[in-house]
Amino acid sequence: MKHHKWIITTFYIVFLMLPIYWLLNMSFKTTNEILGTFSLWPREFTLDNYIKIFTDPTWYNGYINSITYVVINTVVSVSVALPAAYAFSRYRFLGDKHLFFWLLTNRMAPPAVFALPFFQLYSAMGLFDTHIAVALAHALFNIPLAVWILEGFMSGVPRELDETAYLDGYSFWRFFLKIFMPTIAAGIGVAAFFCFMYSWVELLLAKTLTSVAAKPIAATMTRTASTAGYELGLLAAAGALTIIPGAFVIYFVRNYIARGFALGRV
Amino acid sequence: MKKTTNQKAWFLVTPVVILVALNALIPIMTVVNYSVQETFGDNVFFWEGMKWFEQVLRSERFHESFVRQIAFTGMILIIEIPLGIVVALSMPRKGPWVSVCLVLMALPLLIPWNVVGAMWNIFALPDIGLLGRMINGAGIEYNFTQHPVAAWFTTVLMDVWHWTSLVVLLAYAGLCSIPEAYYQAAKIDGATPWAVFRYIQLPKMKRVLTIAVLLRFMDSFMIYTEPFVLTGGGPGNTTTFLSIDLVKIALGQFDLGPAAAMSLVYFLIVLLVCWIFYTLMMRGEDKL
Amino acid sequence: MAKITLQHIRHSYTQNPSAPGDWALKELDAVWEDGTAYALLGPSGCGKTTLLNIISGLISPTEGRVLFGDRDVTDVPTSERHIAQVFQFPVVYDTMTVYDNLAFPLRNRGMDKVTVAKRVTEIARMLDLEGMLSERASGLTADGKQKISLGRGLVREEVNIIMFDEPLTVIDPHLKWLLRSKLKELHQRVGATMIYVTHDQTEALTFADRVVVIHEGTVVQVGTPVELFERPRHTFVGHFIGSPGMNLLPCETRAGNMIFSGCVVEVANPSSSDGDGKKLELGVRPEFVRFDQNGFEVELIKVDDLGRYQLIETRRGGHVIKMILSEESPVPVESPRIVFDPDHTWVYADSWVVS
Numbered sequence: 013m014k015h016h017k018w019i020i021t022t023f024y025i026v027f028l029m030l031p032i033y034w035l036l037n038m039s040f041k042t043t044n045e046i047l048g049t050f051s052l053w054p055r056e057f058t059l060d061n062y063i064k065i066f067t068d069p070t071w072y073n074g075y076i077n078s079i080t081y082v083v084i085n086t087v088v089s090v091s092v093a094l095p096a097a098y099a100f101s102r103y104r105f106l107g108d109k110h111l112f113f114w115l116l117t118n119r120m121a122p123p124a125v126f127a128l129p130f131f132q133l134y135s136a137m138g139l140f141d142t143h144i145a146v147a148l149a150h151a152l153f154n155i156p157l158a159v160w161i162l163e164g165f166m167s168g169v170p171r172e173l174d175e176t177a178y179l180d181g182y183s184f185w186r187f188f189l190k191i192f193m194p195t196i197a198a199g200i201g202v203a204a205f206f207c208f209m210y211s212w213v214e215l216l217l218a219k220t221l222t223s224v225a226a227k228p229i230a231a232t233m234t235r236t237a238s239t240a241g242y243e244l245g246l247l248a249a250a251g252a253l254t255i256i257p258g259a260f261v262i263y264f265v266r267n268y269i270a271r272g273f274a275l276g277r278v
Numbered sequence: 279m280k281k282t283t284n285q286k287a288w289f290l291v292t293p294v295v296i297l298v299a300l301n302a303l304i305p306i307m308t309v310v311n312y313s314v315q316e317t318f319g320d321n322v323f324f325w326e327g328m329k330w331f332e333q334v335l336r337s338e339r340f341h342e343s344f345v346r347q348i349a350f351t352g353m354i355l356i357i358e359i360p361l362g363i364v365v366a367l368s369m370p371r372k373g374p375w376v377s378v379c380l381v382l383m384a385l386p387l388l389i390p391w392n393v394v395g396a397m398w399n400i401f402a403l404p405d406i407g408l409l410g411r412m413i414n415g416a417g418i419e420y421n422f423t424q425h426p427v428a429a430w431f432t433t434v435l436m437d438v439w440h441w442t443s444l445v446v447l448l449a450y451a452g453l454c455s456i457p458e459a460y461y462q463a464a465k466i467d468g469a470t471p472w473a474v475f476r477y478i479q480l481p482k483m484k485r486v487l488t489i490a491v492l493l494r495f496m497d498s499f500m501i502y503t504e505p506f507v508l509t510g511g512g513p514g515n516t517t518t519f520l521s522i523d524l525v526k527i528a529l530g531q532f533d534l535g536p537a538a539a540m541s542l543v544y545f546l547i548v549l550l551v552c553w554i555f556y557t558l559m560m561r562g563e564d565k566l
Numbered sequence: 567m568a569k570i571t572l573q574h575i576r577h578s579y580t581q582n583p584s585a586p587g588d589w590a591l592k593e594l595d596a597v598w599e600d601g602t603a604y605a606l607l608g609p610s611g612c613g614k615t616t617l618l619n620i621i622s623g624l625i626s627p628t629e630g631r632v633l634f635g636d637r638d639v640t641d642v643p644t645s646e647r648h649i650a651q652v653f654q655f656p657v658v659y660d661t662m663t664v665y666d667n668l669a670f671p672l673r674n675r676g677m678d679k680v681t682v683a684k685r686v687t688e689i690a691r692m693l694d695l696e697g698m699l700s701e702r703a704s705g706l707t708a709d710g711k712q713k714i715s716l717g718r719g720l721v722r723e724e725v726n727i728i729m730f731d732e733p734l735t736v737i738d739p740h741l742k743w744l745l746r747s748k749l750k751e752l753h754q755r756v757g758a759t760m761i762y763v764t765h766d767q768t769e770a771l772t773f774a775d776r777v778v779v780i781h782e783g784t785v786v787q788v789g790t791p792v793e794l795f796e797r798p799r800h801t802f803v804g805h806f807i808g809s810p811g812m813n814l815l816p817c818e819t820r821a822g823n824m825i826f827s828g829c830v831v832e833v834a835n836p837s838s839s840d841g842d843g844k845k846l847e848l849g850v851r852p853e854f855v856r857f858d859q860n861g862f863e864v865e866l867i868k869v870d871d872l873g874r875y876q877l878i879e880t881r882r883g884g885h886v887i888k889m890i891l892s893e894e895s896p897v898p899v900e901s902p903r904i905v906f907d908p909d910h911t912w913v914y915a916d917s918w919v920v921s
Contacts, residue, residue, distance in 0.1 A: 025382050028383060104283045120496055165452075198451040213391055248393075250393070254388065258384065262381050269447070269454065466644055468674040469674055
């Protein structure tokens with residue numbers, strides 16, 4: 013690995029970390045200090061923001077709710093997308109190209125457009141204020157994304173692999189689970205992470221479809237932009253904490269992403 | 279690659295179709311419905327036909343937002359795609375640093391968009407923000423709340439900071455999927471690093487990069503929260519992009535008709551551009 | 567010129583190898599003659615691909631030196647070693663035509679257009695690719711792509727070692743035979759040293775002049791296919807080659823005789839010592855066992871008629887002994903007795919043949 017490559021990566025990461033450091037900086041300050049002075053570290057270090065979050069049930073329930081529906085959504089989206097992507101990648105069937113493109117069109121409208129109709133739809137189904145509702149609503153955007161990403165990776169795997177496996181006596185599902193999925197591990201890792209990420213940060217629909225029981229952290233955070241003006245310190249702390257679950261997810265899938273191509277045979 | 283014709287493949291696709299269609303049909307019907315009607319409140323609607331579409335397409339305000347949006351999206355794509363590829367190429371592929379790099383790079387993506395806008399707002403302020411102080415300290419006059427150029431610069435920089443990692447992750451995963459044998463063959467053939475990039479890496483990343491470009495195009499074309507929280511569309515309306523304008527019309531003036539018509543026009547523009555790009559990219563892939 | 571010498575080669579993929587299991591390739595010394603077709607034969611994971619990559623320079627050996635002729639190439643990069651390698655699955659540059667694929671290695675070395683054109687058409691003709699030169703490489707079938715891979719190696723005149731890493735893995739069965747014959751024909755025309763890695767004994771035995779059998783990172787035998795069949799020096803060779811493999815039966819020495827299950831057996835390499843505590847085994851291929859009233863008694867388990875020969879399974883003392891007889895040979899049902907051909911029965915101590 014050439015050493016001059018390191019420079020690019022390092023610069024990029026430093027660039028990314030500066031605002032995050034600033035975010036952390038803000039999270040340990042009071043809102044007054046944030047708005048009043050410029051300081052590279054908190055003059056009056058305070059844990060109040062974090063304490064508020066950990067002790068106020070609205071806040072920490074928000075986290076739990078968010079994690080719940082995001083995980084449901086990720087699992088559903090990726091599981092459903094896998095066989096579909098395989099079909100698009102390996103087979104030709106009636107309407108396949110149009111169907112593939114149509115999937116993507118569901119991401120082409122601003123979410124604001126869906127807010128009111130979704131509200132009506134999910135209320136009518138009796139699913140208002142449930143985790144399932146948000147998980148399914150997000151599926152509208154995430155499933156097409158997962159299908160597209162997975163299909164992209166699957167197309168990079170030569171068909172010969174499938175045929176060799178069938179010759180060796182594998183049934184379709186055994187081949188899919190034991191040979192194929194490890195081969196496209198990078199794609200699965202990326203797809204899962206993106207589904208998680210997009211669902212995690214989505215504000216508008218999550219807020220619209222919930223009120224109390226399934227209220228996500230994102231909605232609680234917009235509360236801080238309330239009539240009292242921005243409670244910046246609190247917002248910063250909440251923001252910093254929202255990074256953590258996602259960091260776990262990417263750590264968890266890192267091996268899948270960085271994995272090389274393994275043919276499954278030596 | 280060779281695809282076999284097999285209508286039974288529909289079974290594999292059915293769950294996806296059900297879940298997505300369920301979510302898509304009702305809103306579409308609703309929006310189309312609104313876009314061709316007029317309401318004066320009380321849920322009473324009058325058929326107006328194409329009136330709203332004509333109004334939208336002729337309005338100068340729409341044209342201006344549209345141009346601003348194109349400029350913004352154009353800048354984003356020109357910066358983020360090459361930058362993302364370059365970073366992905368320079369990242370380590372094996373060893374302990376891989377995890378560190380991946381996790382750190384993914385962090386900007388995970389921050390809720392309103393927090394992104396808010397933190398950049400403070401970060402870029404000339405008196406109390408690190409960035410604002412640094413630039414002004416270097417002798418450049420910089421205040422994004424007052425100068426349009428500064429506002430654009432900050433908005434673009436924020437987006438680059440926020441979303442380039444998406445391109446990096448996709449490109450990186452694509453790179454990692456290239457079998458080692460290709461690099462080995464290239465060594466034997468005496469290929470230069472540029473040839474390796476041009477003939478092995480780039481072609482193998484084509485599909486993944488297409489996804490990256492389409493995603494960034496769509497998301498930046500519909501961008502709302504971050505610039506809204508950062509600049510509010512200002513100073514004046516110099517950073518009022520299409521979505522911001524749309525919401526102003528729909529919620530501010532509660533003109534459902536024009537708003538719905540604008541949404542549809544918006545959607546059709548995105549659809550058209552994506553379709554053109556996709557067809558160009560995938561031309562020749564499906565032979566055999 | 568292209569004589570390959572491997573001196574004290576050892577290789578480990580771990581940073582600080584300590585246990586024997588850490589070494590992918592254990593101590594290896596070999597000299598391989600110029601212009602010969604070698605097969606590296608062994609099961610998955612035995613180290614043959616590692617060895618191949620050390621020779622081609624894609625891996626640097628943890629210990630030891632590699633010499634081509636008299637030249638020490640251990641630190642020479644792959645592109646300067648004058649070798650070519652064909653991989654397990656087809657590696658072609660998808661965006662280029664077949665012509666450009668074949669021309670690529672030459673253009674990278676700065677050759678002029680005329681020479682390039684000459685070489686490319688010559689090699690394309692040799693490989694029956696002439697008609698497809700202007701087609702995109704990605705459109706070819708798997709065997710066509712492997713030919714392109716091979717062509718990229720042949721097109722460079724200075725190449726004198728060509729290596730194959732299980733190249734027929736993804737080829738359709740009915741095309742495998744054609745491609746194999748093509749490789750043999752090429753070997754005779756081009757005269758380069760060819761090294762062919764495989765886990766398929768048929769491929770190895772039909773392609774190679776000499777076969778190198780590798781087991782758990784060690785070379786256990788180098789020899790012609792006939793030698794490996796008739797005089798296996800390691801039980802692994804006996805077991806891996808031949809279908810079914812050699813019969814391996816525990817035995818012991820008593821007063822200078824080899825005893826199996828209470829009977830004296832005549833062998834080709836009687837050992838004078840009594841084993842020194844090593845595990846003693848008798849090895850005899852099913853082809854060299856026959857029915858004979860002077861032999862020892864066995865129990866008849868199974869007779870399979872496989873067309874031109876019969877596969878017979880017998881048992882004595884809890885050990886299975888397999889036999890292969892021609893289809894006309896009679897199989898005695900009443901108290902069958904068998905005898906081992908002494909010239910083809912060997913004694914092994916700790917898996918190695920006793921000399």
